[in-house]
Amino acid sequence: MDEKIIKVLIAKPGLDGHDRGAKVISHALKEAGMEVIYSGLHKTIDQIVHIALQEDVDIIGLSIMTGAHISIVGKLMKKMQEEDIIDKTVFVGGVIPAKDISKLKDLGVAGVFPGGTPLFETIELIKTHMKRT
Amino acid sequence: MAVARYIKDDKDRILDVILESGIHVKPSYTPEDLNRIGFDYEKDVADPGQYPYTRGIHPLGYRSREWTTRQYTGFGSPEETNQRFKLMISHGQTGLNVAFDLPTQMGYDSDDPMSEGEVGRVGMAVDTLRDFEIAFKDIKLDKIGAGLTINAVASIMLAMYQAVGEKYGYDPKVISATPQNDILKEMVGRGAWIFPVEPAVRLIGDTIEYAMTVMPRTNPVSVCGYHIRESGATPAQEIAYAILIANVYIDNVLARGYDIDAFVGRFSFNLNVFGNMWEQIAKFRAARKLWARNLKEKYNVKNPQNLFLRGLFGGGGYGLTKAQPENNIMRGAYYALVAALSGAQTTALCSYDEAYTIPTPHSALLSLRTLQLLMDEMGLRDTVDPLAGSYFIETLTKEMEQKIEEETEKIVKYGGMIKAVSKGYIQRLVARQAYEVEKGLESGELLKVGVNIYKEGESEEVKLHEYNYESAERQIEDLKQVKRQRSQQDVLRTLKELESVIKEGKNVMPCLVECCKAYVTVGEMTSIFRQEFGEFQEPALF
Numbered sequence: 054m055d056e057k058i059i060k061v062l063i064a065k066p067g068l069d070g071h072d073r074g075a076k077v078i079s080h081a082l083k084e085a086g087m088e089v090i091y092s093g094l095h096k097t098i099d100q101i102v103h104i105a106l107q108e109d110v111d112i113i114g115l116s117i118m119t120g121a122h123i124s125i126v127g128k129l130m131k132k133m134q135e136e137d138i139i140d141k142t143v144f145v146g147g148v149i150p151a152k153d154i155s156k157l158k159d160l161g162v163a164g165v166f167p168g169g170t171p172l173f174e175t176i177e178l179i180k181t182h183m184k185r186t
Numbered sequence: 187m188a189v190a191r192y193i194k195d196d197k198d199r200i201l202d203v204i205l206e207s208g209i210h211v212k213p214s215y216t217p218e219d220l221n222r223i224g225f226d227y228e229k230d231v232a233d234p235g236q237y238p239y240t241r242g243i244h245p246l247g248y249r250s251r252e253w254t255t256r257q258y259t260g261f262g263s264p265e266e267t268n269q270r271f272k273l274m275i276s277h278g279q280t281g282l283n284v285a286f287d288l289p290t291q292m293g294y295d296s297d298d299p300m301s302e303g304e305v306g307r308v309g310m311a312v313d314t315l316r317d318f319e320i321a322f323k324d325i326k327l328d329k330i331g332a333g334l335t336i337n338a339v340a341s342i343m344l345a346m347y348q349a350v351g352e353k354y355g356y357d358p359k360v361i362s363a364t365p366q367n368d369i370l371k372e373m374v375g376r377g378a379w380i381f382p383v384e385p386a387v388r389l390i391g392d393t394i395e396y397a398m399t400v401m402p403r404t405n406p407v408s409v410c411g412y413h414i415r416e417s418g419a420t421p422a423q424e425i426a427y428a429i430l431i432a433n434v435y436i437d438n439v440l441a442r443g444y445d446i447d448a449f450v451g452r453f454s455f456n457l458n459v460f461g462n463m464w465e466q467i468a469k470f471r472a473a474r475k476l477w478a479r480n481l482k483e484k485y486n487v488k489n490p491q492n493l494f495l496r497g498l499f500g501g502g503g504y505g506l507t508k509a510q511p512e513n514n515i516m517r518g519a520y521y522a523l524v525a526a527l528s529g530a531q532t533t534a535l536c537s538y539d540e541a542y543t544i545p546t547p548h549s550a551l552l553s554l555r556t557l558q559l560l561m562d563e564m565g566l567r568d569t570v571d572p573l574a575g576s577y578f579i580e581t582l583t584k585e586m587e588q589k590i591e592e593e594t595e596k597i598v599k600y601g602g603m604i605k606a607v608s609k610g611y612i613q614r615l616v617a618r619q620a621y622e623v624e625k626g627l628e629s630g631e632l633l634k635v636g637v638n639i640y641k642e643g644e645s646e647e648v649k650l651h652e653y654n655y656e657s658a659e660r661q662i663e664d665l666k667q668v669k670r671q672r673s674q675q676d677v678l679r680t681l682k683e684l685e686s687v688i689k690e691g692k693n694v695m696p697c698l699v700e701c702c703k704a705y706v707t708v709g710e711m712t713s714i715f716r717q718e719f720g721e722f723q724e725p726a727l728f
Contacts, residue, residue, distance in 0.1 A: 067304060068294070068300065068304055076727065077624050120308075148508075
């Protein structure tokens with residue numbers, strides 16, 4: 054049986070414009086056979102959830118470089134509950150200090166990929182996670 | 187590529203070295219190489235201070251003029267920023283480089299819902315003139331220049347700088363600001379854009395036109411190849427795109443009927459340092475030459491002083507690593523060495539913790555000391571362009587020049603810089619290259635210490651600057667207070683005038699200064715621009 058193609062939204066929430074990482078991971082996931090939608094810059098949580106709904110993605114990948122990851126993820130989770138799309142998996146990448154990783158997981162994030170995480174590791178973790186769910 | 191690519195055999199012998207710009211490096215160079223490239227000292231290099239300025243713009247280099255040290259500074263509230271400015275000045279820093287938080291960069295006030303969680307985080311928050319009054323209190327604005335690291339709303343910040351200068355009794359003619367003010371690079375590489383290309387370029391033209399007469403010591407634009415390189419451009423592309431972008435701004439001002447010699451001498455550049463050392467040095471030498479030639483041959487610039495490529499050559503953030511952060515101290519020192527060997531006018535060196543966040547006072551001071559000891563201890567002031575005449579460096583400089591010209595030609599063929607940025611052509615290209623670099627690091631074809639080689643000995647996480655939520659709340663309170671105290675009538679009047687000035691296509695700067703003086707907020711001014719200009723539509727990349 055064919056495996057279902059994983060559909061990913063790579064999103065840049067908030068005002069930060071450092072999108073090198075988001076674009077690199079988009080390329081990597083595409084080459085790994087996933088379908089990738091890149092949100093573009095400066096998206097609000099509402100806009101991100103809207104795109105996720107509209108495109109019916111399996112995964113929302115947030116790229117956050119500003120240090121505001123805890124508050125941004127908190128808002129996303131609340132909005133996802135409101136829209137009843139908590140079945141979608143959330144991953145976070147960017148400048149994330151080690152001490153915040155467990156906090157993000159407590160909020161419901163499935164995996165955190167701090168800057169410097171090898172691409173293959175990210176891809177493998179996503180694939181393994183999606184097989185489990 | 188992040189660094190040069192080394193092709194090796196099984197015994198780890200180097201078979202080939204390919205620089206990021208595509209140049210192959212030979213194991214050794216001789217006078218024969220100079221013959222091969224048709225090297226002509228007078229034409230290709232010439233003495234320091236002589237056209238085409240390959241060896242530098244001043245005959246005596248750092249002997250006559252030491253480089254300006256301008257560490258990127260600014261965080262949290264204007265009070266904290268003011269303290270940091272004074273600390274760095276007391277340590278001998280000779281220029282200021284103001285970091286603004288993202289809401290300010292994007293034209294939102296601290297109390298805007300879009301600003302939540304971001305106030306004062308990566309730079310200082312600026313809502314009204316009050317914030318500049320505090321940030322620049324007791325700083326001698328006629329003695330020290332300020333780099334304003336801002337682009338989309340650079341016109342507002344320049345107006346704010348004039349307003350604060352006047353408030354503290356300085357004639358705008360004696361103050362010197364260098365707003366970054368390069369919107370096209372934001373569209374390519376850093377993302378802090380607001381307005382569409384055309385009106386955004388018009389605003390830059392306004393600042394250049396205005397500065398000519400009102401703030402003549404100001405460098406109204408600092409063209410940033412730096413950020414384009416950070417996004418994935420090669421060194422050759424960095425210079426090619428920077429010159430093409432500068433030409434867009436030049437053309438805007440020329441279309442207003444000015445003589446090129448009246449304004450182009452105040453252009454400055456912000457260029458990047460990380461990567462292969464020799465390639466960087468050759469890049470800067472070639473860049474000076476190509477900029478001078480561009481101005482002389484394409485624009486017929488008459489005054490030799492207006493042909494100078496004056497630059498802040500800064501240690502590149504992308505070169506730093508999150509792994510083994512203390513290695514970044516060594517990287518920074520070598521970046522500074524490259525900048526000095528390349529004849530930088532100004533340097534700012536990323537601090538070792540900047541792969542995480544804005545620097546602590548300790549790390550910022552270490553960077554400043556790195557810059558100072560090169561000048562005062564290691565002999566970098568002794569002689570100009572000490573690598574000149576090297577068979578290798580001269581050959582490489584010439585080859586870099588050719589590579590930069592090839593990259594320029596590609597954009598010209600595509601239809602020019604504005605089209606290439608609007609359509610996302612350059613964005614797609616550099617994003618793809620960034621991905622190739624990551625793949626190269628993963629396969630081990632590109633080497634990065636602590637990342638894919640010598641990974642043992644990872645030290646603990648560094649002590650970082652902590653975000654202060656209280657200072658963000660205080661900033662919002664202070665904004666409310668300013669709004670209560672200011673004259674509502676003046677606010678409405680100046681904003682109305684701004685609206686009509688924009689509609690009529692007049693220069694917005696005089697009106698922005700009036701707005702600032704009336705304590706109109708950055709968000710209020712920007713919303714008028716947003717309403718008149720709309721927003722940049724990012725081209726789809728995937």
